Amino acid sequence: MKAIQVHTFGGPEQLVYSDTVTTPEPGATQVLIQNSYAGLNFKDTLTRSGAYHGGNPDLPFIPGIEASGVITAVGDKVSQFAVGDRVAYMTGTMSTKENNCYAQYTAFDAGSNIVKIPDEISMEQACACMVQGLTGHYLTTDAYRVKTGDWVLIHGAGGGLGMMLTQLCKRAGATVIGTCGSVSKAKQALENGCDFAIDYSAEDFVAQVKSLTKNRGVNAVYDGIGKTTFLPGLDTLAKRGTMVLFGNACGEHPDPIAPTLLAQKGSLSLIRPALYDYLLSQQEMQIRATDLFGFIQEGSLNIPVSAYYPLDQAAQAHRDLEQRSVIGKALFSIDDGSTC
Ligand SMILES: NC(=O)c1ccc[n+]([C@@H]2O[C@H](COP(=O)([O-])OP(=O)(O)OC[C@H]3O[C@@H](n4cnc5c(N)ncnc54)[C@H](OP(=O)(O)O)[C@@H]3O)[C@@H](O)[C@H]2O)c1
Known part of the structure; x- marks a missing residue:
């Protein structure tokens, strides 16, 4: 064969x-x-x-x-x-x-x-x-349950899982901000349903998210990129927001953090789930x-x-x-x- x-x-x-x-x-x-x-x-x-x-x-x-x-x-x-x-x-x-x-x-x-x-x-x-469908399903229903009215940030929104997550979050009633590494991917992310797309290779995504959410922050971040996005991503979360860290596409895992950092940044939750x-x-x-x-x-x-x-x-x-x-x-x- x-x-x-x-x-x-x-x-x-x-x-x-x-x-x-x-x-x-x-x-x-x-x-x-x-x-x-x-x-x-x-x-x-x-x-x-x-x-x-x-x-x-x-x-x-x-x-x-x-x-x-x-x-x-x-x-x-x-x-x-x-x-x-x-x-x-x-x-x-x-x-x-x-x-x-x-x-x-x-x-x-x-x-x-x-x-x-x-x-x-x-x-x-x-x-x-x-893989990407089942992952998108559990990430949006169990790792963090997306609700009507939520704002979510999805990194790599032009990738396979990113596009899946976008559609599932939209279906659940959320406003979706996607980050992408190129203008063409950002265009695709918008066509796929993202309400806003940020080219994180050229723009400061933390500042952009704060601006879009009027400084309130997002309810959840879906991060499959890893070290390059994880720490700044914590600064995009609203109080009691959830960081769903599910991959390291950038090649490196984030450095360990002290649990107190989650309290200092607004009583955040952090989950690192696996399918x-x-x-x-x-x-x-x-x-x-x-x-x-x-x-x-x-x-x-x-x-x-x-x-x-x-x-x-x-x-x-x-x-x-x-x-x-x-x-x-x-x-x-x-x-x-x-x-x-
Ligand atoms: N925990 C779980 O249950 C689970 C299950 C399945 C997959 N995953 C993880 O989810 C992530 C996405 O998986 P996928 O299969 O769906 O891939 P994918 O989304 O098709 O591609 C990964 C995306 O990561 C971004 N990226 C950022 N830095 C990168 C780099 N240095 N090299 C390559 N890509 C980079 C790229 O978007 P930009 O170019 O727009 O930045 C790319 O579109 C991976 O980390 C994977 O291991 C986790």
């Missing part, structure tokens, strides 16, 4: 394409999925380079933590899925030992983190709903996915897929993400109708 493999941790050039990788056999509790699309996620770049904070997979490995496709075989003990079912699924735990989605076929455990795709939902949207702690069961995954599919069907969520890469262009896809030129969600288009 066609697949990307990493034999050595390193740069994008370590993503090696082959069309002679052995197709996996599903175990008794697994299904075999012919992937239509696999998602590109920032975490993939960290896993590829060996820099993920949750640990590294054993070499060699097939990267990729989300995909959608069609079941082509089921193990003897699988009763909840059948050949022909359209499914979306998410691999990879905090220890990141599992990957396997940059491939034509994936053998996957039928008991967790896999859902059937409703007929009305496209394979692309279903795939894009996995897998909000998907503790198949039921929890199903509830979140059902919500997201429902939002798409009612027209309040439209995940913008900006780029489709063939699998053999995986290195270029990683370069584009690392050079910050990907706007919105990017997918690998895998199923071209051929079989292995």
Whole structure:
């Protein structure tokens, strides 16, 4: 089958394409999925380079933590899925030992983190709903519950997760300020629903947020950037505001802070959540996915897929993400109708 493999941790050039990788056999509790699309996620770049904070997979490995496709075989003990079912699924735990989605076929455990795709939902949207959709869902419902009338600040609002968060916050009734690293991303962020967009490569986002909120500050900050935005972000929060720090796309984690700093800045809350702690069961995954599919069907969520890469262009896809030129969600288009 066609697949990307990493034999050595390193740069994008370590993503090696082959069309002679052995197709996996599903175990008794697994299904075999012919992937239509696999998602590109920032975490993939960290896993590829060996820099993920949750640990590294054993070499060699097939990267990729989300995909959608069609079941082509089921193990003897699988009763909840059948050949022909359209499914979306998410691999990879905090220890990141599992990957396997940059491939034509994936053998996957039928008991967790896999859902059937409703007929009305496209394979692309279903795939894009996995990591970034499920993350956006728990970040806006559980890490901090966004309410009508809230003001929120979303960093990297032109990125895949940033766009997802924007739409979910707007859906919940918030006013959204987005930051972006370029004028073109800021334009996209506005088109995606941000009420205001700040180019934080050129403007002081703290001053801008204070001005926009008439010095009151925002109720919540969603920060997936890390060290470069975290400390100044605390100064954009209203009293009793919440900092949701969920990533370090800038490459560095923030320095530790004293808890008293949160009191000094207005009795702030700080949470540093991780997706897998909000998907503790198949039921929890199903509830979140059902919500997201429902939002798409009612027209309040439209995940913008900006780029489709063939699998053999995986290195270029990683370069584009690392050079910050990907706007919105990017997918690998895998199923071209051929079989292995
Ligand atoms: N905690 C969780 O549960 C969880 C789950 C999924 C993802 N995440 C994290 O969420 C963040 C966003 O993930 P994603 O997959 O959706 O990526 P993404 O949003 O598509 O891209 C990341 C964004 O970060 C910004 N950025 C700022 N400095 C950067 C740098 N030095 N290099 C690259 N990008 C930079 C870029 O926007 P600008 O160019 O506009 O600045 C880029 O659009 C990542 O940190 C990821 O690890 C966390």
